Amino acid sequence: MNNNVVNTGVNGLDRVLYGGIPRGNTVIVEGFPGTGKTLLGMQFLYQGAVQHDEPGIYITFEEFPDQIYKDMKAFGWDIRKLEEENKLRVITLSPEVLMDQMMKPDGLFEHLIHEIGCKRIVVDSISLFQYSYASIEEQRKVIYSFRNTLRKYQLTSILLKEMTSVEEENVSFINYLVDGVITLTLKPYSKNYRKRTLEVTKMRGSRIQEGEHLYRITDEGIYLIPALSMVEDEVITAPVDTVPTAIPAMDRILGGGIHDGATFTIDTNSKSNYRYIVTAIKSGRIKAGQKLLIFLSSLTTISELESNFKKYDLDLAQIVKEGNITFVEHYRRNVPKEYKDAIINVSDLDNEQYRRVMNEQIFSMIEQGVANGEKWFVYYDLNTIASQRGSEFVKLYFGVEVAKISSLGVSTLVFTNFKELGEETSGFVERSSNGVIRTWVDGNYQFLQITKTPNGTISEPLLVEKIDEKPFIRLV
Ligand SMILES: Nc1ncnc2c1ncn2[C@@H]1O[C@H](COP(=O)(O)OP(=O)(O)O)[C@@H](O)[C@H]1O
Ligand SMILES: [Mg+2]
Incomplete structure (x- = not known):
């Protein structure tokens, strides 16, 4: 386990934080009453003590320990027992007394920390500071030295903060001061239901998974499911041959690349720069020694392919000469002589005739090749099929065609x-x-998101950056 991060006690939250809270950080957990702050704070200390042998202190200005012991019993957490084992302390005092004892060398605070070897601390809640100190300047000074003391003792701290409908200026100040901010909300959702969300808006020293993550309060405490993570389908993730797409970030999400027999759809619009993505995938196949069937379109012409392939150090004419690419052409266009034999022109065929050519000529060719040990890859331009053959045709035959190809x-x-x-x-x-x-343009940026994968994981929306060297795009 990475010793530089502290597990929060909520597995889903650790995943959102790519491991946990960086050790020594001071983190605000803010939310309206009832969002689960006290519970999260206790879970952090309880699991820290039980699972990681990291003792903690719970400082409360409001509740009596008895209430806390009772409430936490509901989750099966025996707080008193942990206290007897010197793994936890629950202390109730006023902010003034706390500050007094914290600032004093050899004060109660330092004693407590050394006594149990404290690693974690929760304060419930720092909002009380504002009632104890009159002027904003004083409040800021106090909070500042409070944070510094927590740092001095290298405590990983969670400070609970009550949100009110009017966000007070001096309370927000503390968000700048701390290393992390986690916001809990309760939002109306359908008629009689509210959904609980958690968002990490700041965390020094850690990557965070952005977005509003849903959580529930269960018998075992807070249970969070990171957004965009879905159940893995074990059957389909069985080891299969994958071919890298030439885009490292994409391969990571796909678990190596696109596996043989899979049908992948790329949804794009004319504004987005899809050429590099598509060419990167095709070039990966060529480099893996596969044969390609490519549907040409009004935009994807031989000469366009030639120049795209060249960027990936591939010589299209040479590949065609070796018999490794076949084209399906829906238009009547002039093509250079050396490509003629590789093109199956279907521009004059009606849908019925086209289906026959697909079956008897093209599909058979792939089937035979596969039987002879060849590997194939199909680039299917559905835009062309839809515009040339109609969307009715797509609905009737698309599923059949890709299933047949996949079965090989x-x-x-x-x-x-x-x-x-x-x-x-x-x-x-x-x-x-x-x-x-899916790739789309939003404002001055292009995004790419993998919204469906065979292994059930889906990616967050990634930024597409154009770079000068291969593979010419980087996903960030
Ligand atoms: N055993 C339980 N099962 C389900 N929900 C619970 C249980 N105990 C408390 N809750 C809910 O958890 C919330 C408690 O949140 P709490 O941590 O006290 O919030 P806060 O400190 O933010 O005011 C309440 O909304 C309550 O309804
Ligand atoms: Mg509370």
Whole structure:
């Protein structure tokens, strides 16, 4: 275990914090009454003492210890027993007495810390400081030296803060002073239900998973499920051959890359720069020695592919010469001589004839190749199929076609634009896919999110940065 972070006692929160609170940090947990601050504070100390052998002190200005002992029993936490074992102390006093004892060398505070070897501390709640000290200046001074004392003793501290409907200026000041801020809320949700959310808005020295994470109060205390994390499907995550996409961050999310037999759909619009993403995936396949079937489109032309591949050090003409790429062409366009034999032109075919060519010529070719030990990859331009063959055709045959390809252990990258495809058809395409990659432009930034994967994990929205060297984009 990483000794530089302190587990919070809430597993989901540790995941949001990529391990826990950096050791020695002072963190505010703020929220309206009833959001679960006291519970979170106690859970932090209880689990710290029981699971990590890190003694803690709970300082309360408001409640009597008896109430706390009783409340925590509901979660099966025997606080008194921990006190007897010198792993926990619950003390009730006033802010003035606390400050007095804290500032005094050899005061009660220092005694307590040494007595139990204290590592963690919770203060419930620092909002009380504002009633004990009249002027804002004095409050700030007190809070400042309070924080410094916590640091001096290298305590990892959680300071609970009561939110009121009017956020007072001097109370917010403390958010600047501390190392971390965690906000709990209770929000209305449907008619008789409220949802509890937790958000980490600041944490010095730690990455954080952004967003509002939902939590419940269960018999075992606070249970948080980080946003965008879903149950892993064990069956599909069984080891399979994956091929890297050439984009490291994408491969990490996908557990190595796109596995053979998977259908991945990339949803994009004309504004977003998808060429590099798509070419990176194709080039990964070529470099892995696979054969490609590529659907050309009005935008994806031979010459465009040629220049894109070149950026990834691949010579398209050479690959075609070696018989490793076949194109499906829906347009009547002039192509350089050396590519002629690699192109199956379907521009004159009606849907029925096209289906026959797909079955008898193209699918058979892949099937035979696979039977001979070849590996194949299909780049399927669904925009072209939809515009040339109609969305009815997509609804009728898309699922069938990708399932047939997948049954051969061949993966497909489906290129599409969900918005243009319409809600019904795109929902259907999404369900027929093992993975969905979405990229869009928002303001001056492009984002990419993997919203569906075979292993059930999905990514947060990542920023797409254009870089000068291969693979030309970086996901941040
Ligand atoms: N055993 C329990 N099971 C479920 N919910 C509980 C249990 N005990 C307390 N709660 C709920 O937990 C919350 C307690 O929060 P608390 O930590 O006292 O909040 P705060 O300190 O923010 O005011 C309350 O909303 C209460 O309804
Ligand atoms: Mg409370």
